[in-house]
Amino acid sequence: ILFLIVCAVICGAEGWDEIEDFGHAKLDFLRQYGDFKAGVPSHDTLARVMALVNAEQLQTAFAEWMKSCHDVTEGAVVAIDGKTLRGSYCRGKNKGAIHMVSAFSAANGVVLGQVKTAQKSNEITAIPELLKLLNLQGCLVTIDAMGCQKKIATQVLQKGADYLLSVKGNQPALAAAFETAFPITKVASFSGDSYITDEKNRGRQETRYHIVSEITEEFQELSYEWPGLKTVGVVMSFRQEGDEAPEEPMIRYYISSAE
Template identity: 40%
Template structure:
């Protein structure tokens, strides 16, 4: 049977190799994506997957010189332009980015094992945009240091339609320019404020100390009890007179109390809000923000073993990180219920299921 032609977002990606390359770039990348969907963690796994699944792969790939070696996978990811790769990632995600609703969380993630002691190379730090309601990665940007997130986030947000979206971020991103950008594009923000904005933080805290206790929400499970007490103040004329913060309509406070069998802890967080929301909604928005930790970062580290990544040469680490996020998105878009771990096992064991995942991305004809 002749191979089924495939059209993918990789088809016009610039090939970093010379014209004598034996393997087609789009086919190498599609094999890599399939491999990660089935549990591959590195380039050696990708080559092993290719050899094990060659009859299946030949159903939609030509493979004129067989399955690439692990050196070929590694070389391609080291030299592939991460900006161009990200652009093609966005091509696939564009229809979702344009229609994203609800909360978009901004957060950074450091790949600790990418630190190279011999070359004094800092570990790779990635900034992610996460659609909390859709549970999709909308964008990724590598930065040299954590502090450089401040300049990376505005560029990432330009990729989205922010109309009606609430952008959440930690105190590092409590910046006037970012607040202005979000409100000018029709979005809302819920930004944590801490003492990196010392005067603003002190004034917000002073206002909240005169407010009532607010509404309390209690959750329990797994041997712990958590309560969140939320307060929102909309009478902020004095605060705005002093700070003139772009788009500011309210300020909020959440007091979190966590009770374990032998320990009680409490912390207080303050927020700048560009929309007047109820205390209940403030709790919901902030909880959605921290979903990026257990629905994205936890899955990447524990299920996909990202925290073990040691590829330190060239652009390999950044490109493989984006490939994992692409695989996560593809699996999440598949409508059946189940964990990421379960879907990856099913993809590895059931060729028809893997093919259904590929169709979402590659548009097999």
Template identity: 40%
Template sequence: MYPLEEILFLCISAVLSGMDDWTSISMFGRSKLEWLRQYYPYRHGIPSHDVLGKVFAALDPESFSQAFSAWVASIAELTGGEVVAIDGKTIRGSDNKAGGKSAFHVVSAYASGNRICLGQRAVDEKSNEITAIPALLDTLSLEGCIVTLDAMGCQKTIAGAIIEKKADYVLMVKDNQEELKEQVVKVFGMKPAVEKEVTLDAGHGRIERRTCQATDNLTFLDDREDWPGLRTIAKITSERTDKRSGQSSTQASYYISSLNAGPGVIAKAIRSHWAIENNLHWTLDVIFREDAALKKKGNAALNYQIIAKMALAMIERESESKLSKPKKRQRAALDDDFRSILLAAYF
């Protein structure tokens, strides 16, 4: 009765318009049926919220993810030097304690320049990111890009997988690679000749001075040959001063990189990594209410996240209205023409 393409188009249109659960999506469809029929027949009308939930619970998330990545590849062009941040996020509303099902953890790749999610891979637990990241990398075209990862992704196999994709990496080094961290700290403790890049940030009620030091002199870095493509190490020193209290704190973090570049490029890549937190994860949580929505059955939470990421991409790529993301969703709910504009490049 309800062709899959009609269901998917209904959900994308409704989520664009601020609907965040199956009931509101079905209500949107019934109220906008004539508008929807400009695109698809909807001969049997709009499915109920129960039907929508069952379809998304049953849909194969891996196949849907592959289709999503292919769709993104058709609309986004990655330029040389673009930072692709990879990080994981737990969908907290997807757990089912009564059924013994833990919440899904999704590893996403986010192109900071294009402001778009390139692909995702689901795992059962955060610790499984190490196996999910190479599988995700294998699905992406990354030649000329800079891939950034937090300490969880600082693994030799992952560094090698990035180099095989003809991309570069900047990987955070923490205590999960204790020996490597000790070696990097040792090199900077020897006060090698380094280049420096200093940036200031006076937002969020504090003043932050960030100094990036980088060196390609790895003579005293033991086991450097074990890390594919390793050419540079970097140290970021963050000095934060609270504007109100005047209290200050200093924190150092360390990175390894395949880039043969100065601290400015590395510092920019590290700053760009946080776009995946601010522009993707935070947006899914706060604007698309991902964690608050209870989608516990089957694969529903994973598949809904793909729909939300598609809607977010369409909203991000609309630039004429100058509205915020929440306001664009509100306008799409009220203005059929604006909703059609958001969808025009894709349907």
């Protein structure tokens, strides 16, 4: 039953009826791997069995399974991010939307593991739980500003990986150091490592200018607080619609333990 459900969900089935339909359509395939002599269980049986499964044990088993079929390559990017599941909110049953924090392997296009949280603000506690499940040796772990926490940075390093964390106002000392060290004029005339990307989509053009630097004197004291901090990065992006003048540039800041 678990094998049937996993295969059906991978193929895009949503809901127990669709999973049962998938089973009937792919019965010959399923019989190669499991005991389906009596055919496919009803959608009610599928729901009852899944309701009896311990969600945490299933999550651990899933993460172990992904470890065995996912080759971790040196420097591979693993993106940790939270998403609210569409359609999971139900006002009638007084049930809030489900929020999932997932680790996504950019190179292989697979989710390595995920943890459910009650709400988006709980990501800070969910990320450490997710990191415990993962094999990250040699990877570069990217997390948005909510995960820019010293304990999370330490945990990533303890897993044998490097971190790349987005910096916003929730870390005012870091944000102030960036504003002092990298005003727009300095970013625009930066002579070190830089890279430009240009993206066009539906009449909108977005140009991003990326720079990376070793930590400057503005970050020296902060480097004692942030474990393994070696490099800082700035991304300046411009958006333009049609022939209109480009919008004001948007600036994003990042810290990393990677060389």
